[in-house]
Amino acid sequence: MDPLEDLFTFLRFPSISADSQFRNEVEACAEWLCHRLTQAGLEAHRLVTPGFPVVVARNQHRPDRKTVLIYGHYDVQPVDPLALWDSLPFEPVVKGNKIYARGATDNKGQILAHILGVEQALREKGDLPVNVVFVIEGEEEVGSGHLGQVLTDHRQALGADIVAVSDTGMVAPGIPTFTYGLRGIFCLELRLQGPAVDLHSGIFGGSVANPATVLSRMLSALHDAHGRVAVPGFYDDVKPLEDWERTLWAQLPLTDELWLRTTGAKQLSGEEGFSTLERVWARPTAEINGLASGYQGEGSKTIVPSRAVAKLSFRLVPNQDPEKIRRQVTDFLRRLCPESVSMDTLSQHEGKPYLVRPDSSYGRAAQRALERTFQKPVAFIREGGSIPITQTFKDVLGTDTLLLGLALPDCKAHSPNENFLLENFYAGIRLNQNLLEELAHVT
Amino acid sequence: MDPLEDLFTFLRFPSISADSQFRNEVEACAEWLCHRLTQAGLEAHRLVTPGFPVVVARNQHRPDRKTVLIYGHYDVQPVDPLALWDSLPFEPVVKGNKIYARGATDNKGQILAHILGVEQALREKGDLPVNVVFVIEGEEEVGSGHLGQVLTDHRQALGADIVAVSDTGMVAPGIPTFTYGLRGIFCLELRLQGPAVDLHSGIFGGSVANPATVLSRMLSALHDAHGRVAVPGFYDDVKPLEDWERTLWAQLPLTDELWLRTTGAKQLSGEEGFSTLERVWARPTAEINGLASGYQGEGSKTIVPSRAVAKLSFRLVPNQDPEKIRRQVTDFLRRLCPESVSMDTLSQHEGKPYLVRPDSSYGRAAQRALERTFQKPVAFIREGGSIPITQTFKDVLGTDTLLLGLALPDCKAHSPNENFLLENFYAGIRLNQNLLEELAHVT
Numbered sequence: 001m002d003p004l005e006d007l008f009t010f011l012r013f014p015s016i017s018a019d020s021q022f023r024n025e026v027e028a029c030a031e032w033l034c035h036r037l038t039q040a041g042l043e044a045h046r047l048v049t050p051g052f053p054v055v056v057a058r059n060q061h062r063p064d065r066k067t068v069l070i071y072g073h074y075d076v077q078p079v080d081p082l083a084l085w086d087s088l089p090f091e092p093v094v095k096g097n098k099i100y101a102r103g104a105t106d107n108k109g110q111i112l113a114h115i116l117g118v119e120q121a122l123r124e125k126g127d128l129p130v131n132v133v134f135v136i137e138g139e140e141e142v143g144s145g146h147l148g149q150v151l152t153d154h155r156q157a158l159g160a161d162i163v164a165v166s167d168t169g170m171v172a173p174g175i176p177t178f179t180y181g182l183r184g185i186f187c188l189e190l191r192l193q194g195p196a197v198d199l200h201s202g203i204f205g206g207s208v209a210n211p212a213t214v215l216s217r218m219l220s221a222l223h224d225a226h227g228r229v230a231v232p233g234f235y236d237d238v239k240p241l242e243d244w245e246r247t248l249w250a251q252l253p254l255t256d257e258l259w260l261r262t263t264g265a266k267q268l269s270g271e272e273g274f275s276t277l278e279r280v281w282a283r284p285t286a287e288i289n290g291l292a293s294g295y296q297g298e299g300s301k302t303i304v305p306s307r308a309v310a311k312l313s314f315r316l317v318p319n320q321d322p323e324k325i326r327r328q329v330t331d332f333l334r335r336l337c338p339e340s341v342s343m344d345t346l347s348q349h350e351g352k353p354y355l356v357r358p359d360s361s362y363g364r365a366a367q368r369a370l371e372r373t374f375q376k377p378v379a380f381i382r383e384g385g386s387i388p389i390t391q392t393f394k395d396v397l398g399t400d401t402l403l404l405g406l407a408l409p410d411c412k413a414h415s416p417n418e419n420f421l422l423e424n425f426y427a428g429i430r431l432n433q434n435l436l437e438e439l440a441h442v443t
Numbered sequence: 444m445d446p447l448e449d450l451f452t453f454l455r456f457p458s459i460s461a462d463s464q465f466r467n468e469v470e471a472c473a474e475w476l477c478h479r480l481t482q483a484g485l486e487a488h489r490l491v492t493p494g495f496p497v498v499v500a501r502n503q504h505r506p507d508r509k510t511v512l513i514y515g516h517y518d519v520q521p522v523d524p525l526a527l528w529d530s531l532p533f534e535p536v537v538k539g540n541k542i543y544a545r546g547a548t549d550n551k552g553q554i555l556a557h558i559l560g561v562e563q564a565l566r567e568k569g570d571l572p573v574n575v576v577f578v579i580e581g582e583e584e585v586g587s588g589h590l591g592q593v594l595t596d597h598r599q600a601l602g603a604d605i606v607a608v609s610d611t612g613m614v615a616p617g618i619p620t621f622t623y624g625l626r627g628i629f630c631l632e633l634r635l636q637g638p639a640v641d642l643h644s645g646i647f648g649g650s651v652a653n654p655a656t657v658l659s660r661m662l663s664a665l666h667d668a669h670g671r672v673a674v675p676g677f678y679d680d681v682k683p684l685e686d687w688e689r690t691l692w693a694q695l696p697l698t699d700e701l702w703l704r705t706t707g708a709k710q711l712s713g714e715e716g717f718s719t720l721e722r723v724w725a726r727p728t729a730e731i732n733g734l735a736s737g738y739q740g741e742g743s744k745t746i747v748p749s750r751a752v753a754k755l756s757f758r759l760v761p762n763q764d765p766e767k768i769r770r771q772v773t774d775f776l777r778r779l780c781p782e783s784v785s786m787d788t789l790s791q792h793e794g795k796p797y798l799v800r801p802d803s804s805y806g807r808a809a810q811r812a813l814e815r816t817f818q819k820p821v822a823f824i825r826e827g828g829s830i831p832i833t834q835t836f837k838d839v840l841g842t843d844t845l846l847l848g849l850a851l852p853d854c855k856a857h858s859p860n861e862n863f864l865l866e867n868f869y870a871g872i873r874l875n876q877n878l879l880e881e882l883a884h885v886t
Contacts, residue, residue, distance in 0.1 A: 018742035196707020200857035202828030206722040208708040212731035220663035264639020265651040279649040288655035290737035299461035300630040385645030414643035
């Protein structure tokens with residue numbers, strides 16, 4: 001069977017974990033995945049959680065071999081704004097050398113390459129060089145709220161010598177990339193309530209606090225004039241960049257010009273004193289992910305809105321602690337909020353930042369697998385995204401994680417027209433096989 | 444026929460002029476109104492405009508009588524948030540001594556009372572004491588964009604000695620109220636564009652300007668720490684309050700406690716140095732009517748949004764000029780907008796503020812009609828709302844406007860659960876008759 005056909009099937013499930021109206025589709029995706037893993041020659045089942053199931057699969061384990069846990073996720077981000085997609089997000093299409101669909105890169109394409117690599121090896125050689133455990137969850141895009149408990153409950157069965165994750169990026173097509181650090185995250189919804197209902201802005205305007213105005217003032221205080229987050233204590237635990245990191249990163253083929261083209265921004269901007277890569281890989285941020293207040297329809301509606309809401313997320317770097325930052329941010333917002341409106345915060349998902357030594361024996365094995373697959377020297381990077389579960393693997397299983405991602409800078413993960421380079425899909429299948437062989441020989 | 448049945452029929456039309464999907468319903472409302480005016484014994488027709496028609500109706504005019512133009516509007520505000528209505532906005536219901544529906548007070552209830560007053564007088568006496576011209580438009584809630592041209596084109600046919608408008612308020616039930624001033628308005632949509640599409644806030648966050656953050660910073664600059672609008676030159680033309688106004692208003696039964704209860708706000712706030720009534724009747728404002736950016740659905744979506752939009756409106760007072768303020772505001776916003784995002788403004792409706800001398804002969808006649816109708820001394824107020832067309836009547840027809848409104852402070856115009864006191868509906872019918880009799884005797 002053409003590997004692409006499997007990818008098409010996987011991508012057609014609208015497995016959006018953030019939106020409860022897609023609950024059935026997320027479940028159906030888990031069911032298909034479990035079936036597909038069984039078909040690949042693995043023993044597969046779903047572990048029920050209060051949220052979406054974790055799909056687990058393993059080959060026949062032998063005690064004299066290394067055990068590799070391969071982690072991925074079958075859930076995807078929401079798709080709006082739908083109008084900006086050139087083709088429907090859940091009707092994958094191949095155009096040029098790419099496949100376009102929500103989840104193509106993040107993470108369905110990458111995790112499926114691992115599955116197909118294992119299937120192929122099993123078919124061709126009858127066995128794998130290592131014990132493999134797939135752990136594929138359905139809540140990564142909403143913070144992996146139940147995976148920690150699953151790992152804790154099944155610590156014995158899911159124990160491994162090393163974890164491998166393909167959910168990170170390559171610096172450019174054809175350049176194998178080893179990611180040794182990730183940012184953490186903490187999300188918060190800020191809700192302000194002014195008058196009991198939307199008021200006529202003529203009859204009442206000027207006499208009561210406008211919650212949208214208050215929200216703007218509060219949010220404007222999040223950053224100082226130098227692009228730094230102005231929450232007191234926010235930078236206290238930030239680990240400074242090492243000189244070797246700044247040097248290596250400055251040599252990467254990720255130029256500001258490419259970054260500008262990829263983002264489509266008018267110009268790059270951010271915290272003073274840092275390069276673009278330093279800003280996104282090693283510096284924390286405060287971002288507004290969404291704003292909502294009052295009338296948003298066509299034309300005008302002259303009201304003082306009753307409510308104003310902001311969705312906020314904070315990207316964290318080693319050694320910031322999400323719990324500590326949450327307290328700092330909440331205190332900061334509470335101090336900023338005037339008496340004239342009511343404030344409420346809804347804490348959303350969070351995850352710790354991650355940093356590993358790139359020169360461990362497993363790290364070196366992974367780097368050899370990358371070089372064999374792409375026939376090029378490996379680039380060493382950190383990443384700006386968050387895979388909070390890497391820290392959970394460390395905390396619960398005591399296991400380090402290898403980040404061997406295949407996402408390209410213009411893959412548009414989380415954006416309209418998400419895509420995956422077809423050659424990376426096939427490279428992922430080879431990488432899986434090279435990786436398992438190299439890890440088998442680690443002493 | 445029960446006057447209430449006519450009101451029910453009128454209110455059932457969802458004649459929302461701001462939303463193009465209700466186009467047919469607005470037109471149908473105009474058609475019904477025209478038919479109803481004919482039924483009342485008037486010669487009625489619709490004047491076509493590039494927007495919605497203006498319904499015009501007149502009795503048999505005689506050159507030896509005063510001519511009174513009665514203005515109103517058959518369009519209504521949008522209804523969202525629909526979830527906050529206790530009953531459906533276009534299925535009017537009577538509960539207690541009030542009728543609930545969108546448009547009940549603003550303006551269908553009030554203009555229908557004038558029509559029914561004229562119909563009753565014609566039926567009982569066979570004629571009216573004055574020449575009457577009804578001018579009832581369908582674009583008041585979107586800025587009366589075409590009425591000025593209609594007045595200009597039909598200056599001869601629509602010429603009048605005085606204009607009467609019932610689209611303002613009473614300070615309390617049973618207290619006849621003469622409004623001698625109105626605020627003007629100018630509306631603007633501010634649109635910022637950052638990256639070309641919504642970006643993954645992990646991969647890109649920290650390296651490009653977030654348009655929602657930029658918007659917050661720009662909007663936070665709209666006011667200074669004293670609650671004053673910070674746009675340079677904004678107050679240059681503001682006519683200061685007279686001592687007699689401050690004295691009279693301080694004696695009105697519109698207490699801050701009542702204001703708090705009516706708005707449901709936690710506390711009152713606004714420009715320092717002014718009372719609540721002074722703030723809403725005689726001081727200009729800058730209000731955010733709506734905010735929209737990024738993800739607004741359930742849960743979180745960790746993006747740097749591509750766009751951020753704010754709907755703004757500025758209430759203006761004598762002698763501020765909307766055109767001048769528009770230039771000042773647009774320049775101000777443009778200076779605030781950093782190079783890193785693109786800014787665009789969409790100008791929406793505007794209207795001049797209005798102020799008349801309360802002691803003119805027509806004003807005194809109107810005050811006598813109010814006293815006869817309610818058997819109480821008249822309260823003299825200004826209002827915070829905008830009826831830009833009052834200034835147009837002055838500019839095009841050279842005619843002053845009498846503002847004789849029946850809206851109560853808790854009528855919830857522009858808000859969910861808009862309502863109209865039934866006794867004010869019947870009082871409006873009597874007021875129309877008293878008013879036409881008093882105006883007939885002005886020399």
